[in-house]
Amino acid sequence: MAKAKEMTPEGNTVEHGGFDPLAADWRDRLSQSGTATIQVDAAPCQAQLTLRGDPADPAFAKAVEAQTGLLPPPVANTLTADEHCRLLWLGPDEWMLLAPPHQGALLLSGLTVAFAALSPATNAMVIDTSETRRALDVWGPDAVQLLERGCALDLHPRAFPIGRCAQGLLAGLPVLIAHLPRRNGANHPCLRIFARTSMVRHLAWWLVDALAEFRRPGK
Amino acid sequence: MERIPCPHCGPRPLAEFSYGGEVVPRPDPEPADDATWGAYLYVRSNPKGPQSERWVHIHGCRRWFTLTRDTATHRILDTPLRKEEA
């Protein structure tokens, strides 16, 4: 019997191009809504794996590190990262692994095997949730202000420096926001906002609407 | 009451949470008579004063936790310890 976990989180193995709620027309709308001080764009699609396990079990952290090169971030609402992957804190026993699309399947199977060897008490597991969230990037000097329009988290750089992440509500819908040092190799930090895939267009609409406030007349 | 202290994420806006109400133990169903069961399902202490109650950080870390709150003032008295921030 085929195992569910053979599922790949990655699109290239199948023939069809995948649907993206933030495909061309939405990306255009977002980029056209940008201002001199705030830019918004769809984030690149990445593999997203949900990891669960007992952080108190050193074997768990080791297994994660062995597979991903990253330790689960020890501090709540922070992330660890290297050039390829990021590991974001989601809960005291829950993390999200972000990886390049083509590495998703490998990481999934590697982690599955590694976790299977752990003590059942750790209750470790990994699951592909690449489809469940879609991300947007917001950057520029007024990026935080834009989000403050609909988000009650303290996103001031003192409270939310690079390397922080947090789940909360933005525009009334649940999001995960990460403060990343770079955006796609570009040399500026950005706020990456993950929303549920079914809601991300609503969020994009909300952002476009919100940006209107930041455009000066005549622009 | 606009902010609830999540033991994992710290104080966060109320809208990120869902209220679970007073902590009520579930009796053993087998010996329980209808009155006991009805009491478990519906009857609450509903104190005016400190109450031990459950919340879940539903739009955050999704963890349930228990805190003590004075229902007479809505003030949170005893917040669960926030996990070390290191």
Added chain:
Amino acid sequence: MRHSFFSLIRNALGHHREWPPLWRDPDPKAAYDVIIIGGGGHGLATAYYLAKEQGLGRIAVVEKGWIGGGNSARNTTIVRSNYLWDASAHLYEHSLRIWEGLSRELNFNVMFSQRGVLNLAHSLHDVRDAHRRIRANDLNGIDAEWLDPTKLASYCPLLDISPEARYPILGATLQRRGGTARHDAVVWGFARAADRLGVDILQHCEVTGIPREGGKVTGVETTRGVIKAPKVAIVAAGHAGTLAAMAGFRLPLVSHPLQALVSEPMKPLLDCVVMSNAVHVYVSQSDKGELVIGAGIDPYAGYAQKGSFSIITEQMGALVSLFPRFSRLRMMRSWGGIVDTAPDASPIIGKSPVEGLYLNCGWGTGGFKATPGSGQVFAQTIARDAPHPLVVPFTLDRFTTGALVDEHGAAGVAH
């Protein structure tokens, strides 16, 4: 002194110096036949009907603050009877009938205004539920109509009925006999009428204990001393649970904050009550001109007569979406009450586990409309020590048997 236009003229000549107190301010007597705990609308109505219809002589209403200062002072005053289940429909309709003659009965204008109550339907599910309720109402002898969007638009033109709305309005139920009343007047009217029948209204008299002997209640301990009575009734809304605790038992109730707010007074613009469960807002315009607006309850338990601001912003989003023309009006005052919510959104009326101690509570977000009816049936229940036929389904034992009267659908958000 009877109230009438002529007495008004007569008093004008005397510079209004001759009006007697609406009610006396007596000292507590040592003992009464019945003590009602709670000087809200329900408590005062109960006392009035005990005196008037049950022929009981010595009755006191004890109130910890000023009468009518609880939810009676805080509600959005919606009166209607179009409940789903037979038991509720009969109880609320009984009350509505009394409302229709109440001003005359009390000789006090409670400003009952049968301007019609709309319940909006925003989804097929709402439509189905609305239809079920209307049809059930019809068989229970309660007036109810369905307005499709076109009829609705002419009945209440302020509503945005465009199909593009986020939650388009697919129609509404209308109870024409429903409406509003002046909340304070109801309290004062019952207080005055009860006082005239000899009821002692004891304000600033907080019950602090409910003494019992051999499982039987003996009276109340108050901040104004111990008062004896063989029969005591708890009619304390949000505080029912704290009083039950004094008598050694607990209730299937949770007290929650429920907020309401008013706009600045406007010239007449809205001549009916509009309620929407789906987007959580309801509104009417008082005779003084302010829009009276309610919303859903605050999610957590609380006794502070205040709630969270986020509820208000959500409520206003819903209101402005339903009534785009209201956007530039302004909120003048907001406040909170403490509502005693029952698991099935239905009241608890009848005997308590303690002999001689009676309960009238659990009205939650919607008991104002029941004020006269509740008082009347409860008075009989107390006097005869047996539930009035209309309250049999609402006794405490339903939480043991499971025979709940689940009105969440019809009770909707809060009102």
Added chain:
Amino acid sequence: MEQPFRLKAGGRIDRTRPLRFVFDGKGYSGYAGDTLASALIANGVHLVGRSFKYHRPRGILSAGAEEPNALVQLGLEPRLVPNARATQVDLIHGLEADPVNCWPNVRRDVLAGLGLAAPLMPAGFYYKTFLASRHLWRHVFEPLIRRAAGWGRVPEDPDPDVYTHRHLHRDVVVVGAGPAGLAAALAAARTGARVALIDEGTEPGGSLLGQTRTLDGHPADQWVAEGREELSHLPEVLVLTRTTAAGLYDDGTTVVAEERLTDHLTSHGGHGPRARLWWLTSKTVILATGAHERPIVFPENDRPGIMLASAARTYALRYGALPGKRMVLFTTNSAAYESAIDLQSRGLRVEAIVDARPDPSGPHVDMAEALGIHIHKGCAVTATDGRHHLESVEIMLLSPDLRTVQAPRKLIECDLLCVSGGWSPVAHLYRHAGGQVEWNAEVRGFTPVPGPGLPRVVGSAAGTHALSQALERALTAGAEAAREAGFGDGSASSAPRVTETDALDGMDLWRVSDQPGDGGRAIGRPGHLSFVDLQNDATAADIDQAHREGLTNVEHMKRYTLTGFGTDQGKTSQVNGAVILARAVGEGPEAARLTAQRPPYTPITFGTLAGRRVGGLLDTVRETALQDIHRDLGKNGGAVFEPVGQWLRPRFYPKAGETMDRAVARECRAARQEAGLLDASTLGKIDAQGPDVVEFLERIYATPVASLPIGKVRYGLVCKDDGMLVDDGTLARLEETHFHLTTTTGNAAWTLNWMEEWLQTEWPDLRVRLTSVTEQWAVLALSGPKAREILAPLAPGMDLSVEAFPFMTWRAGAVAGIPARVFRVSFTGELSFEINVPWRYGPALWKALLAKGAPLGLTPHGTETMHVLRAEKGFILVGQETDGSVTPRDLGLGGMLKTKRDFIGKRGMARSDLQRPDRKVLVGLRTDDPAQVLPEGSPIVEAMSSARPLPMLGHVTSSYLSPMVGRVIALALVKGGRERLGQTLQVPLEDGDLAKVTVVEPVFWDPEGKRRDG
């Protein structure tokens, strides 16, 4: 002459920018920097409105938020602003304002005569009359009362403006940017803390903007300017003007404020939002909200031309507008002398100072006397005259007990009467946060009582009226607040030196008697009213009457007389009203209680509260991956959608010209005869795994779990612990300890949270992990006799035969080249495959299936058809067949329940009422008339009659015209329904008609279940 009352020089107005405006249909001019009120005053316009009840002429009382009288209808459609306070309206070019509560205009108001009827309209008169008939009340009296009440008009059109919100976190928030607030903000900001300073005014400075003091030897505005300058250079400081703190929430750490962004710029909608709602979350809050001057209650104290002393001075000094030519000051304190002195120096003639104190002395008195101003000591104003504007005042000597007045009367001609009865600290926000106030005899006002967890209060708001002291304490408070938030060491710089002219001396005069018979002489003319609440026309006599009628609690008095009930919320009347009541009871001000203070401080626009979450943005719209396809499908511009929770689901796909009934019939037929395709992606999906997952699911589900083999699927029921069904769905066993669960669309989030609650709170020992995978999988339900034929070529690696892939099993494999999990479950009764593919491939799968299937008749269908098909099979829909009071047994699903082990809901179902034999249970109904669709929700009765109440047996839960069965089908919940099989019952219909129905088994299609295998 233009602006005849404008001073030649002075004030913070920009004389280079004249502005034209219209009031009550007449054109005027003013300057940038004016308020509407100051511009009216500069033009000599004092009659600005009519009162609520008696339609008396009213003028401008104050220069700020406390204004009770000067309400105007502002602007033009669609940008009307009802009930604007002229004292807080920034003048702009082209402003149009109208007085309210008068017709045809404010001078000739037809209802002006109502004042004569005042004797018939004492407090609460409407409770005492109109009792004759409820029809007369509803149709005659009530409409009359309503028409007379209310102020402004609602705009005719939807609001073209937008509103925005902003959340901000601060270490210190200071409310009020007068001297105290500025000082506190400076001290806090210098530590590096994140500070916000907000003020409702157009610029910081507060009361310093209308005074003549010096700080450190310089004019006060220089100190203000320097403070602003310094704040503007501190990076973490936000200064907000035109921003009113509306409320203080959450134990005083969340300040909610409205910032007005465009109304002061244009009258036709500026660029960007009209207003912004600030949610300021702060570690500490400092309130520096100042104090409001109190009017004095005396007969006829409401004429245009009667003004608070400080307001008159503000108009002259800040706006360069003289509120009159000849003034009288009526005061109880020395501070108000400053107004007289300053106004006199601006060219206004002070006819007299009427000082209630028998023996006033001190520097102010000396100064006034030096200026030649006559002081009437121990006197009070006892009447006023003038039709539309004050012309004279009458004064008399106060008796030593202040309760009565004595001759001789003296008449003083004047056009301005300044009054000052003392100062009331603005403690509104403090009280929102639960703070108390108490009478402070020293400052003669109610001042905040400090308490743990409450905000700091500084300046006049705390009763610190001496400026030097206010500055000093504010600086300390600012520094300490910052230290509490983790900045600085709590030390503050020293306060600037102030030319101290404060005078705390004063006396209490709550009311100049208008009561004949209470020991004194009658004063004034009969019918003279002494107003306490100017907006609601509540008089001192009304309060007396309330007292006499037993309404001695201040909250009763407020509600009976409407004192403090207006748009000003009693800022100038609350204290006077409370003390007058206390005195009626025989007590002094220390026994007076103030009525509860509630948000907002001043009225706040609904649009601002709502922000952008209105209209289409009111709530999140959820979309499946196929939403674009649904929109494009069909000829009429796509599917017709129905909201289901936050989703918009296709209800049906009409072809050109097709009605819903015809479209649904076509879709149903296709699904039964060929094949149908449904986007079922909205179903909730939960991944459940872990060593203890079986035990966990056994506890959660009412139906058995452990016996389910790997590779198989089972229908599952979820109950609450009361035994009522709340959700249903399928469980697929992926591996030994790994399940894929589905929930209904509407309950998806609820069910997952409910499971987590049990797991985390009750059974933390169970090792289970739950993950929402709703959006991981797009789900297409392919069903119909040709389903296999359509799917087979797309899934070459999958043996679809009944033997290899039987009903209620699942297989993984590729479909159309896409990795998929295929479930052989059926909600239609037909051969059916629910194909799950990664969300993003939903559209690809849809297209592939239609490409293969369309030639075979594959037809997309929406939820409506799904409902018909499932109802034909008697399958229930949670929320339609259930309503929270229905158990699985009631639905005929009792056989599926576990009997041996406990599960959530088991004990609940065993309660006596849930065992009653006559419970309502699910049955089918066959209508006599095969075409008679029964409206869902219709009641069912034994026999219809005109008797009311008529007992009901139950109700119709579902009813459709079934194209395949060829008649109407219906499901219903009916009391003792199983025993009634075969009985004929009646369904009353809306138009008085009746439908006769027969109770049947609730399965109308393929009762043997032969079709599910194709």
